[in-house]
Amino acid sequence: MRSGNHSILPSSRRATQKLRLLVSPTAASGSIKASTAAKMKALISICIGITIFLIAARAASALAALAFHRLHHRPTASFFPASPSIPRKAYTVLINTWKRNDLLQKSVIHYSKCAGVNSIHIVWSEPNRPSDLLYEVLREAVHSNSIRGNSIELIFDLNQENSLNNRFKEVKDLKSDAIFSIDDDVILPCKSVDFAFSVWKSAPETMVGFVPRMHWLDNSNSSLDRYFYGGWWSVWWTGTYSMVLSKAAFFHKKYLHLYSTNMSQSIRNYATKNRCF
Numbered sequence: 001m002r003s004g005n006h007s008i009l010p011s012s013r014r015a016t017q018k019l020r021l022l023v024s025p026t027a028a029s030g031s032i033k034a035s036t037a038a039k040m041k042a043l044i045s046i047c048i049g050i051t052i053f054l055i056a057a058r059a060a061s062a063l064a065a066l067a068f069h070r071l072h073h074r075p076t077a078s079f080f081p082a083s084p085s086i087p088r089k090a091y092t093v094l095i096n097t098w099k100r101n102d103l104l105q106k107s108v109i110h111y112s113k114c115a116g117v118n119s120i121h122i123v124w125s126e127p128n129r130p131s132d133l134l135y136e137v138l139r140e141a142v143h144s145n146s147i148r149g150n151s152i153e154l155i156f157d158l159n160q161e162n163s164l165n166n167r168f169k170e171v172k173d174l175k176s177d178a179i180f181s182i183d184d185d186v187i188l189p190c191k192s193v194d195f196a197f198s199v200w201k202s203a204p205e206t207m208v209g210f211v212p213r214m215h216w217l218d219n220s221n222s223s224l225d226r227y228f229y230g231g232w233w234s235v236w237w238t239g240t241y242s243m244v245l246s247k248a249a250f251f252h253k254k255y256l257h258l259y260s261t262n263m264s265q266s267i268r269n270y271a272t273k274n275r276c277f
Helices: 002-022 025-072 101-111 132-145 164-168 190-202 232-238 254-261 265-274
Strands: 091-097 117-124 153-158 178-183 212-218 226-230 248-252
Touching (some): 091 164, 101 117, 101 132, 101 178, 132 153, 164 265, 178 190, 190 248, 212 232, 248 254
Parallel strands (some): 091 117, 091 178
Antiparallel strands (some): 178 248, 212 226
């Protein structure tokens, strides 16, 4: 009997131990964790793959759109003729100012440091001519900040009347096609300005700028085409824009000629009266 009992007990204990191993919480938990980790890795890999695919598709779409734009929206040779010297390698800074010589000085000093600038024109609409002292200070600043031997011209464009139309008067004998129109109180990093210039060169018939706005057609009066003008809040709220303001923007110099000669006088009068733009 004892020998029988001895032969049965060890077998029972082994069976119990195996059963305990099968239902051991630690072992089951470890198995579940391993399975969960594998599934998470697979899910992350799928997400990364989808993200890379979407980025590649978006990049291909953008390149295709740019190619289409360049193919179908090229300016005509008669409307945008190339200037005889450095037409697209540099740009002119056109600064609009009014009785803020301290801001004007800061603006001239800053933009004369930008690599793409070859001339700075100051739209002067004050009744008195700029003082000799102001001119000398600005000229010295431009001279000292000219880089790589690039000589930057500094010119005051004098006007007899105070009108915002002055900022769109045609400027004669410009060496570059690009105009960077800027207000005296707007300071943008040179890297940002040079990047905007590179974007403009890909589509020189457009305006490329930093101050977007929105406008909507007024449908309440069907007899007249009237528009609502929205400020920055409308751009922020809708996430889109329909125009770029000239207070910080690149455009082709030919638009100055078109505004001065072809624009309706009623619009120029409205600009003078309401000080828009």
